[in-house]
Amino acid sequence: MGAVLEISELSVGYGGAPVCGPITARVEAGEILGVVGFNGAGKSTAARTIAGKQPMLDGEVRVHGLPVNEDALPFRRQVASLFDEDAFFPSLSLREHLQLVARGHSVPDPDKAVNAELDFFALQERADAVPASVSSGQRRRLLLASALIRPSSLLILDEPEQRLDPVMRERLGERIAVYADGGGTVLLVTHDPALLLATAGRCLLIDDDVREIAPDRAASEIAGR
Numbered sequence: 030m031g032a033v034l035e036i037s038e039l040s041v042g043y044g045g046a047p048v049c050g051p052i053t054a055r056v057e058a059g060e061i062l063g064v065v066g067f068n069g070a071g072k073s074t075a076a077r078t079i080a081g082k083q084p085m086l087d088g089e090v091r092v093h094g095l096p097v098n099e100d101a102l103p104f105r106r107q108v109a110s111l112f113d114e115d116a117f118f119p120s121l122s123l124r125e126h127l128q129l130v131a132r133g134h135s136v137p138d139p140d141k142a143v144n145a146e147l148d149f150f151a152l153q154e155r156a157d158a159v160p161a162s163v164s165s166g167q168r169r170r171l172l173l174a175s176a177l178i179r180p181s182s183l184l185i186l187d188e189p190e191q192r193l194d195p196v197m198r199e200r201l202g203e204r205i206a207v208y209a210d211g212g213g214t215v216l217l218v219t220h221d222p223a224l225l226l227a228t229a230g231r232c233l234l235i236d237d238d239v240r241e242i243a244p245d246r247a248a249s250e251i252a253g254r
């Protein structure tokens with residue numbers, strides 16, 4: 030069986046100038062691949078490219094054998110993601126955002142699914158507020174809930190720990206592990222050694238080159254940085 034995510038000689042960057050790469054990796058169903066590296070190494074650029082949010086400079090990425098293409102429904106159906114620049118509808122409440130995502134992805138019993146995510150991310154009290162009226166951490170929780178409420182087989186998370194308190198970081202780690210236990214594949218860009226250790230089975234270090242290192246070594250590198 031082919032890998033869920035196959036990255037071959039991928040080079041990413043801006044205006045034709047590479048910021049990192051080449052990256053080569055195969056990630057199977059149920060695997061969590063951590064991605065670590067210093068600020069500016071190119072982790073977000075690589076994650077955005079793999080998610081189809083910016084063009085690749087060179088190489089190839091396939092998800093279940095499909096080329097990366099955010100405009101193609103079969104690709105979009107497989108891939109859920111979280112990025113710092115993800116946007117909100119200013120006049121929709123947190124609950125309405127989740128309803129929209131759940132219905133757009135044909136989630137069965139969307140109201141129940143929405144309530145489950147509001148509970149999990151401790152957003153019930155603010156569920157009827159609009160994004161501008163909640164805290165930055167609560168907006169981050171909404172984005173995480175939006176990525177997790179919908180079906181997917183590949184979850185791409187870019188520093189999901191940002192703006193989360195320690196309790197929610199730990200819960201998020203458990204949730205990511207549950208996603209993988211259910212057969213999902215995760216690409217996790219993180220600066221959080223505890224989150225990395227709690228989740229990742231393998232790890233890529235983006236440095237002058239890109240190489241695979243053990244998660245415990247990666248966690249020590251992050252912690253010592």
Ligand SMILES: Nc1ncnc2c1ncn2[C@@H]1O[C@H](COP(=O)(O)OP(=O)(O)OP(=O)(O)O)[C@@H](O)[C@H]1O
Nearest residue numbers: 043048066067068069070071072073074075188220
């Ligand atoms: N839109 C852009 N246009 C041009 N260069 C960019 C753009 N976004 C990022 N860069 C540059 O690309 C390089 C990689 O940035 P990237 O955000 O991918 O790094 P990162 O590893 O995710 O960093 P961090 O840990 O700080 O989030 C940096 O030098 C950055 O300044």
